[in-house]
Amino acid sequence: MINNKPRIAIYDFTDCEGCETKLVSLREKLLLLEKKVDIVNWRLGQEYFEAGPYDITIIEGAPITRHEVDLLKELRENSKILIALGACAALGGIPAIMPEKDRKYWYEKIYTSQYAPRGIDAVPLSAYVKVDFSIHGCPIDENEAVRAVEELLAGKTPSYRGYSVCFECKQAGNPCRLLENKPCLGPITQGGCGAICVSGGSPCYGCFGIRDEANIPALRKILEKFADEKEIERYFSMFHSRTEDFNKNKEK
Amino acid sequence: MISNEYIAKIEGHGSLTVNWDNNSVKLNIHEGERLFEGILVGRTAEEAHWITPRICGVCPIAHNLASLYAVEDAYGIKVSEGVKLLRKLMICGQMIQSHVLHLFFLVLPDYIGIDRGTELAKKKPASFKKALSLKELGDEIAHVVAGRNVHPVKSTVGGFHQAPTKKMLEDLLAKLVQTEKNAEWTVKVFSELKYPEIRVDLELVAQSGDKIVSNAGKEVLIKDYKKNIEEELRDYSTAKFGKFQGREMFVGALARLAVSPPSELGGETAKLTAKLNFQNPFHNNIAQAIEILQYHKQAHEIIEKLLNMTLDVAAKDGPSQSEGPSFAGVGIGAVEAPRGGLYHEMHFDPGQEQRITYANIITPTVQNLTSIEKSASALLEQIQGSNQERQRLLNMLVRAYDPCITCSVH
Numbered sequence: 001m002i003n004n005k006p007r008i009a010i011y012d013f014t015d016c017e018g019c020e021t022k023l024v025s026l027r028e029k030l031l032l033l034e035k036k037v038d039i040v041n042w043r044l045g046q047e048y049f050e051a052g053p054y055d056i057t058i059i060e061g062a063p064i065t066r067h068e069v070d071l072l073k074e075l076r077e078n079s080k081i082l083i084a085l086g087a088c089a090a091l092g093g094i095p096a097i098m099p100e101k102d103r104k105y106w107y108e109k110i111y112t113s114q115y116a117p118r119g120i121d122a123v124p125l126s127a128y129v130k131v132d133f134s135i136h137g138c139p140i141d142e143n144e145a146v147r148a149v150e151e152l153l154a155g156k157t158p159s160y161r162g163y164s165v166c167f168e169c170k171q172a173g174n175p176c177r178l179l180e181n182k183p184c185l186g187p188i189t190q191g192g193c194g195a196i197c198v199s200g201g202s203p204c205y206g207c208f209g210i211r212d213e214a215n216i217p218a219l220r221k222i223l224e225k226f227a228d229e230k231e232i233e234r235y236f237s238m239f240h241s242r243t244e245d246f247n248k249n250k251e252k
Numbered sequence: 253m254i255s256n257e258y259i260a261k262i263e264g265h266g267s268l269t270v271n272w273d274n275n276s277v278k279l280n281i282h283e284g285e286r287l288f289e290g291i292l293v294g295r296t297a298e299e300a301h302w303i304t305p306r307i308c309g310v311c312p313i314a315h316n317l318a319s320l321y322a323v324e325d326a327y328g329i330k331v332s333e334g335v336k337l338l339r340k341l342m343i344c345g346q347m348i349q350s351h352v353l354h355l356f357f358l359v360l361p362d363y364i365g366i367d368r369g370t371e372l373a374k375k376k377p378a379s380f381k382k383a384l385s386l387k388e389l390g391d392e393i394a395h396v397v398a399g400r401n402v403h404p405v406k407s408t409v410g411g412f413h414q415a416p417t418k419k420m421l422e423d424l425l426a427k428l429v430q431t432e433k434n435a436e437w438t439v440k441v442f443s444e445l446k447y448p449e450i451r452v453d454l455e456l457v458a459q460s461g462d463k464i465v466s467n468a469g470k471e472v473l474i475k476d477y478k479k480n481i482e483e484e485l486r487d488y489s490t491a492k493f494g495k496f497q498g499r500e501m502f503v504g505a506l507a508r509l510a511v512s513p514p515s516e517l518g519g520e521t522a523k524l525t526a527k528l529n530f531q532n533p534f535h536n537n538i539a540q541a542i543e544i545l546q547y548h549k550q551a552h553e554i555i556e557k558l559l560n561m562t563l564d565v566a567a568k569d570g571p572s573q574s575e576g577p578s579f580a581g582v583g584i585g586a587v588e589a590p591r592g593g594l595y596h597e598m599h600f601d602p603g604q605e606q607r608i609t610y611a612n613i614i615t616p617t618v619q620n621l622t623s624i625e626k627s628a629s630a631l632l633e634q635i636q637g638s639n640q641e642r643q644r645l646l647n648m649l650v651r652a653y654d655p656c657i658t659c660s661v662h
Binding site: 031202234 | 253254255256258260261262263264265282283284285286287289290291295296299302303305306307308309310312353357367368369370373384387388391398399400401402403404405406408412413414485487490492605658661
């Protein structure tokens with residue numbers, strides 16, 4: 001499907017660039033990965049630039065401005081494989097908490113009414129184009145990124161973890177938050193993160209994406225035992241207010 | 253459309269419009285608006301420090317702490333000595349992480365004739381190894397104290413969900429001992445580079461205690477930050493442009509060393525700090541290298557203290573105290589982030605839900621944007637050469653400021 005030494009472009013749209021920072025934290029492993037590919041366009045990392053088409057385009061961040069939306073569509077046309085890197089690209093992320101209808105109000109509050117906004121809406125890449133694979137997380141787990149790229153290099157389509165965060169959470173030896181009446185989205189969230197947030201004492205807000213066949217209504221029922229509707233909504237809306245999976249399930 | 257229209261090797265999307273005839277430069281900021289100050293309204297006191305690190309993945313710890321300080325200020329929450337020390341240690345990790353990333357991956361390539369930071373591995377493998385050892389150290393400090401190198405998971409209002417174990421701190425101390433000579437070497441490397449010589453009349457501004465202090469002798473209280481740091485709109489930018497009492501300001505490593513020279517540094521480094529040219533923004537790179545050593549030494553001292561005490565990090569009183577007499581409703585959190593003074597202000601409604609009713613955030617890069625343009629003009633006036641060469645120097649100048657455009661358009 002792709003060449004021996006694929007030409008890769010790495011892009012960042014509007015976001016915190018924390019997932020790219022995670023890639024740099026790979027250190028020696030990044031060097032090994034670099035040897036197997038040809039990074040021909042990476043604004044954050046290098047001046048060197050080659051125009052498309054690309055074998056693999058990795059995009060971090062949410063397309064918020066018109067310019068980013070147009071560029072995204074062009075990149076899709078010029079890429080054999082398009083990968084979303086991190087929660088902003090895959091789910092809309094934290095920026096997607098802001099509803100489209102409220103943007104005008106906040107532009108005026110934050111910038112005054114004199115300001116000509118550039119942003120349209122903060123949504124995942126998949127709102128505009130087909131995404132071939134998502135490397136999930138806010139931020140990503142850098143080793144999951146290596147796994148995805150290595151699977152691509154081996155000619156495979158990368159696969160998602162076939163289990164929820166709960167599986168990794170048990171392995172980490174954490175007591176179950178739900179049993180302690182603390183909100184947690186672990187049961188419906190895809191694994192791969194190593195349950196790092198729960199292990200550190202924080203809730204799971206589901207940044208690794210909703211896994212296949214997740215039973216969202218069942219989790220809601222458990223949450224309703226100790227949390228009110230507003231609190232539950234706050235948990236789901238941290239990363240999922242604009243994802244198709246979540247909104248589809250919500251209506252059931 | 254697929255083009256290299258933005259300045260490479262800086263965080264976020266910026267470009268320069270240069271008027272070669274009158275030496276004026278506009279710094280266009282293209283980042284989309286995320287409207288964090290709107291996102292925060294309606295969320296709760298307990299969510300602020302989870303949401304704001306996502307403003308910037310290069311300095312998430314600074315945002316995490318600024319939000320925690322703002323919440324604790326509003327609710328009158330006091331924290332233990334151990335918590336204070338662990339937070340200081342987080343900042344040490346943050347400074348080392350951010351400065352090492354900037355200096356070795358974004359700055360150094362300009363000066364040694366390579367493009368991508370990783371090319372250093374081929375050109376000077378021993379140097380690259382030293383640089384990586386410091387990157388690893390910064391990440392490890394963040395990991396041990398905050399639970400992850402990007403976006404903390406262990407810190408919370410009033411304390412930490414968990415304290416690092418004695419073993420984790422001992423291992424970290426061993427790593428610090430191993431890498432100290434690499435931090436010293438970094439100072440040597442960056443102090444010996446040949447920087448463009450320019451002189452710009454800038455006011456250097458940094459936080460010191462509960463004050464904001466400038467090298468022009470001005471002192472204002474942090475709680476009056478909004479009155480003193482003004483933000484303006486520019487039609488070519490999605491970020492606001494900051495000024496200090498109406499003047500272009502410089503914040504970050506160079507300003508911190510100008511305003512409060514660190515006491516930890518002995519011998520050669522102290523001499524070097526005294527020799528810095530505080531009117532040359534390029535010297536910010538030397539200042540960052542000095543700070544890597546400074547925070548490296550500080551981390552060492554803090555861990556020794558932590559190992560000699562019983563750590564109590566659990567939050568004493570959460571924001572459930574909102575009905576109590578200590579509830580002020582308004583909180584300001586200020587932190588010296590890697591790129592300079594960071595301010596988070598939050599207001600809360602007095603109810604049980606602890607909802608945020610107002611948020612204001614001023615990031616370091618917002619404060620630096622106005623002065624980047626001024627320094628760029630000065631560079632064009634003071635350095636002759638072809639436009640192509642001067643364009644290259646302008647890009648290097650922007651990089652010397654280590655702007656985080658991502659932060660500036662929050």
